[in-house]
Amino acid sequence: MAINLEVSPILGKQKSKFSAFCKYCKITWKRGEISKLEKHLSNHCKNASATIVRKYMSKILERQDKVTKKRKLSSGQQYMDNYHDSTDLFDARITRINRALIKFFVSCGISFRIVEHPFFINFIKELNGGYDPPTREMLARTGTSISE
Structure with a gap:
């Protein structure tokens, strides 16, 4: 994984769930979802370097751009120009x-x-x-x- 977090499988009945912890500040999650971990590194981790924070901020912005490009306007939906x-x-x-x-x-x-x-x-x-x-x-x- 490219994310600077330790991810390990949760032992027990539930399969395909992973726990995770941040290598920088040692915060742990019972369920380590990639998007949540990236948000942690870009916004909340106080021990991550500026390079790491910038890297994950850029990843989040790129993902947001891809999502908005895929969305289609429905016939009743307003345009952004109406508000900005x-x-x-x-x-x-x-x-x-x-x-x-x-x-x-x-x-x-x-x-x-x-x-x-x-x-x-x-x-x-x-x-x-x-x-x-x-x-x-x-x-x-x-x-x-x-x-x-």
């Missing part, structure tokens, strides 16, 4: 959003690298599908010129 603003934004609006983003990152001590994280990109797209977050390099260049 996905129109193109004016340059002045993008500049104001970027400036607010820089102020937030700097005042809270958050690394500009976060703008490249899949969960952050997903969050921004949920807020407004028409906004493309800037690169971390662009944020760093612009951040040095903001004197407000």
